[in-house]
Amino acid sequence: MKRSNDSLQGFLHLLRALIREPSVVGVEDAFFRVLRRELEEFPVTITRYHGLLVAQGSEPESNYLSAHVDRHGLLCTGPREFQYAAFIAGNRGELNGDSISEQFMELIAGRFRGQRVQAHTPYAGSYLGQGTITESFICPRRKNLIFDIDGLDFLQPGTPISFVDRLREEDGQISAQLDNVVSVAILIEMIRRGFRGTAFFTAGEECGRSYRYVAEWFQRFDLKTQRLIVLDTSPFPTQEDLNAQEVVLRNRDSVAEFEPTVTDELREVCDQLKVTHRFKDEYVIELNKTREKQSSIGRTELGRLIDATSGDVTGTTLQLPTSSYHTQTETANLSSVEAVLKVLTRLTGASV
Template identity: 85%
Template sequence: MKPTRRSLTHFLHLLRALVREPSVVGMEDAFFRVLRRELEEFPVTVTRYQGLLVAQGDDPESNYLSAHVDRHGLVCTGPREFQYAAFIAGNRGELNGDSISEQFMTIIAGRFRGQRVQAHAPYAGTYLGQGTINESYICPRRKNLIFDIDGLDFLQPGTPISFVDRLKENDGQISAQLDNVISVAMLIEMIRLGFRGTAFFSAGEECGRSYRYVAEWFQRFDLKTRRLIVLDTSPFPTTNDLSVQNVVLRNRDSVADFDPSITNELKLACDQTKISYRFKDEYVVEMNKSREKQSSIGRTELGRLIEASGGEITGTTLQLPTSSYHTQTETANLSSVHAVLCLLRVITGVA
C-alpha cells in the first residue's frame, strides 16, 4: 500500500503539532487540555474524567476506539535527581518483569546521552527551562533509570521533564517519540473523518494504570462491549522489519485472550484491502524457539481491562509496527499509518 502524500497531509500536520506538546506519564493534564481544544472543533461530545477524555459521536455505542495519551519522560525526585517517570516508587507494584517497557529499560539506558529535555509545571504545562542529559544508568537498588542532567538544578521534586521532540519525515518514514502520540493523532483523524462511536484517550498506560480509567467508565454507565479496539505501536528490532507487515494484530497478550470475533473481523478486512499483517503473539512465540533469553508477548491495556472486567469489556488491538521503541527516533512507515487508518474506516463504517 502506497499512500498519497496528500491523503496524509492533515494527519501529519496534526501529529507534528502534538509531538511538540509534553505529556509525561502520570502528569498528562496539560495534554488533555490540548486534546480538548482539538476535539471541540468537531461535532462530538467531549467529557473529561479522572485519567480519561471521552469523545462521543451521534452513535456512541456502535464502536469503541481507545488510545493512550502518555509518553515516556522524567520526573524530578530530589536535588539534581531525575528518574524515569514510568518506574518511580508509586508504580513498583506494576514491575514484575514481563512488560515490554521493563525489558527494554536495559536496552535503552544508554541511548539518552546528549538528549535535550524541557521541564514544565505539572498541571498548567508552563515551560520552566531546558537541559541536556549527560548520562543515564540503571540504579541496581532502585531498579530505575537515573539521569544526570545539566541545566535543571533549580527544579523541585514532582516536576515533569519531557524530551525535546520534533517529527521528522524522510523517504516514506516518520520518526519521533511516536508511542503513544501517533495513536492519539489517528483517533482524532478518525473523528475528523466522521467516526460516530466513542473514542477514549486514557492516561497512565506506560505505568500500567490506564485500563482502570476505561473500566470505570464502562462500569459508571453499566455498559459492556466486545468491540473495543485499542490502538498502539508494536516494536521490532530494525527498520527492515517494518516492511514485512503493514499492521500488527494480536490474539492475546500475557494477561488475557482477546475477542476472536473482532480480531477475525480485522483480519478479514486486511485480506479484503490487501493490507499485510502479522500476529505479534505468534511472532514472539516463534522467535522464542531460537532465543536463549525468552521474550514476553507483553502486557497491554486491553488484557488488563479484560481481566479486570471478567471478560465483560473485551475487543482487540490494532498496532502500528515501529523500530527504535521508546526513543526520539522511533520510526514507522507512512504506508503502515495509511493502512491503520484504512482498516479503522472499514471496521467502523466511516466512508
C-alpha cells in the same frame, strides 16, 4: 525524498503539533487540555474524567476505540535527582517484569546521553527551561533509570521533564517519540473522518494504569462491549522486520485472550483491503524458539482490562509497527499509518 500522500497531510500537521506538547506519564493534565481544544472542532460530546478523556459521536455504542496519551519522560524526585517517570516507586505496583517497557529498560539505559530535555509545570504545562542529559544508568536498589542533567538544578520534586522532540519525515517514513502520540493523532483523524462511536484517550499506560480508567467508565454506566479496539505501536528490531507488514494484530497478550470474533473481523478487513499483517504474539512465540533468553509477548491495556472486568469489556488491538522503540527516532512507515486508517474506516463504517 518520497512525498507522503496528500490524504495524510492533515494528519501529519496534527501529529507535528501534538509531538511538541508535553505529556509525561503520570502528569498528562496539560496534554488533555490540548486534546480537548483539538476535539472541540468536531461534532462530538467531550467529557473529562480522572485519567480519561471521552469523545462520543452520534452512535456512541456502535464502536469503541482507545488510544493512550502518555509518553515516556522524566520526573524530578529530589535535589538534582531525575528518574524515569514510568518506573518511579509510586508506579511500580502495576509492573511485574513482563511488560515490554520493563524489558527494554536495560537496552535503552545508555541511549539518552546528549539528549535535550525540557521541564514544564505539572498542571498548566508552562515551560520552565531546558537541559541536557549527561549520563543515564540503572540504580540496582531502586530498579529505575536515573539521569544526570545539566541545566535543570533549580527544579522542585514533582516537576515533569519531557524530551525535546520534533517530527521528521523522509523517504516515506516518520520518526520521533511516536509512542503513544501517533495513536492519539490517528484517533483524532478517525473522528475527523466521521467516526461516530466512542473514543477513549487514556492516561498512565506506560506505568500500567490506563486500563483502570476505561474499566471504571464502563462500570460507571453499567455497559459491556466486545468491540473495543485499542490502538498502539508495536516494536520490531530491524527495518526488514518493520517492512514485513503494514499493521500488527494480536490474538492475545500475556494476561488474556482477545475477543476472537472481533480479531477475525479485523483480519478479514485487512485481507479485503490487501493490507499486509502479522500477529505479534505468534511472531514472538516463533522467535523464542530460536532464543536462549525468552521474550514476553507483552502486557497491554486491553489484556489488563479484560482481566479486570472478567471479560465484560473485551475486543482486540490494532497496532502500528515501528522500529527504534522508546527513543526520539522511533520510526514508522507512512504506508502503515495509511493502512491503519483504511482498516479502521472500513471496520467502523466511518466515511471520509
